[in-house]
Amino acid sequence: MPDRTMKILLANPRGFCAGVEMAIATVQEALQIVGPPIYVYHEIVHNRHVVERFVKRGVIFVDHVDEVPDGSTLVFSAHGVSPEVRRKARERNCTAIDATCPLVTKVHMEAIRYAKQGYHILLVGHAGHDEIVGTVGEAPEHITIVESPEQVDKLNFTQEDRLAYLTQTTLSMDDAMRIISAIRRKYPNVKEPPSEDICYATTNRQHSVRALAPLADLVLVVGSRNSSNSVRLTEISESTGTPARLVDDVSEIDHSWFEGVETVLVTAGASAPEDLVQELVDELVSRYSGEVENPAGVKEEMVFALPVTLRVLRDGGLGEKFATSPVKW
Ligand code: SF4
Numbered sequence: 001m002p003d004r005t006m007k008i009l010l011a012n013p014r015g016f017c018a019g020v021e022m023a024i025a026t027v028q029e030a031l032q033i034v035g036p037p038i039y040v041y042h043e044i045v046h047n048r049h050v051v052e053r054f055v056k057r058g059v060i061f062v063d064h065v066d067e068v069p070d071g072s073t074l075v076f077s078a079h080g081v082s083p084e085v086r087r088k089a090r091e092r093n094c095t096a097i098d099a100t101c102p103l104v105t106k107v108h109m110e111a112i113r114y115a116k117q118g119y120h121i122l123l124v125g126h127a128g129h130d131e132i133v134g135t136v137g138e139a140p141e142h143i144t145i146v147e148s149p150e151q152v153d154k155l156n157f158t159q160e161d162r163l164a165y166l167t168q169t170t171l172s173m174d175d176a177m178r179i180i181s182a183i184r185r186k187y188p189n190v191k192e193p194p195s196e197d198i199c200y201a202t203t204n205r206q207h208s209v210r211a212l213a214p215l216a217d218l219v220l221v222v223g224s225r226n227s228s229n230s231v232r233l234t235e236i237s238e239s240t241g242t243p244a245r246l247v248d249d250v251s252e253i254d255h256s257w258f259e260g261v262e263t264v265l266v267t268a269g270a271s272a273p274e275d276l277v278q279e280l281v282d283e284l285v286s287r288y289s290g291e292v293e294n295p296a297g298v299k300e301e302m303v304f305a306l307p308v309t310l311r312v313l314r315d316g317g318l319g320e321k322f323a324t325s326p327v328k329w
Pocket of ligand 1: 078101102103169
């Protein structure tokens with residue numbers, strides 16, 4: 001029997017956002033309507049378990065459109081793709097189903113608009129991330145990626161250059177603000193996006209960790225290492241002074257982490273399934289006589305409709321509108 005009880009704080013909101021729900025439901029619907037194999041360009045969302053579960057159901061994930069046989073069904077992931085990828089998919093006569101999160105599409109549209117207006121865009125984000133690669137592809141000649149205030153210092157645009165900035169949707173709000181402040185200081189006339197690009201889900205999950213991490217001795221973030229927003233949650237926790245660990249699932253827990261821990265905060269990145277969180281919490285409850293507290297957080301009601309192409313495939317035309325239903329595994 002454990003000789004102590006541990007408080008388990010469950011962060012709210014946590015886990016799936018509306019974009020991830022929509023992207024996963026899109027692949028599920030495509031599997032039902034078309035049947036396997038379905039091809040998906042890049043990981044549908046950045047989560048190992050989500051990808052592995054779909055692989056078992058006949059989904060083939062590819063990094064290049066060249067890997068997709070002519071005439072196949074190809075889903076674009078939640079992170080979006082460049083026009084070049086769309087063009088290659090058309091060349092191969094693929095039925096393309098676009099599961100790009102509408103909030104990522106919004107950034108693409110802003111990039112296209114600024115480029116058309118003659119602005120050069122400073123894109124605040126992580127070079128190489130799928131979302132940034134897709135956005136840059138909209139106007140490659142008009143975009144420079146900036147990853148840090150130091151990179152802003154090295155930019156050699158003049159005050160006369162027409163500059164605008166945009167941001168990746170899943171950045172740390174604090175990191176983004178440091179870079180944006182550096183841009184504003186150096187280029188006071190820089191054009192700002194009409195609304196915040198860091199999305200509501202990223203913002204809400206970061207707010208809850210920032211508020212709750214100081215109440216805990218350890219933070220566990222359920223998510224994959226290539227999930228930008230999950231990694232940001234660990235960094236935010238550590239910035240409050242509370243150590244954090246990122247785990248894909250309960251099997252990655254090392255129980256030496258819990259020595260002297262009286263309160264643990266559990267959260268999950270926007271692409272992490274809730275059943276993995278529950279398994280992890282169950283393990284902590286049984287091993288440490290854990291008592292779970294579930295403090296209320298911001299209520300999220302955002303829902304994104306499934307891609308129109310699915311409706312066309314299902315009904316042979318634009319039938320009734322269907323929205324995402326809660327994802328079932
Ligand atoms: S984290 Fe934000 S931008 Fe990314 S899929 Fe979710 S809602 Fe969309």
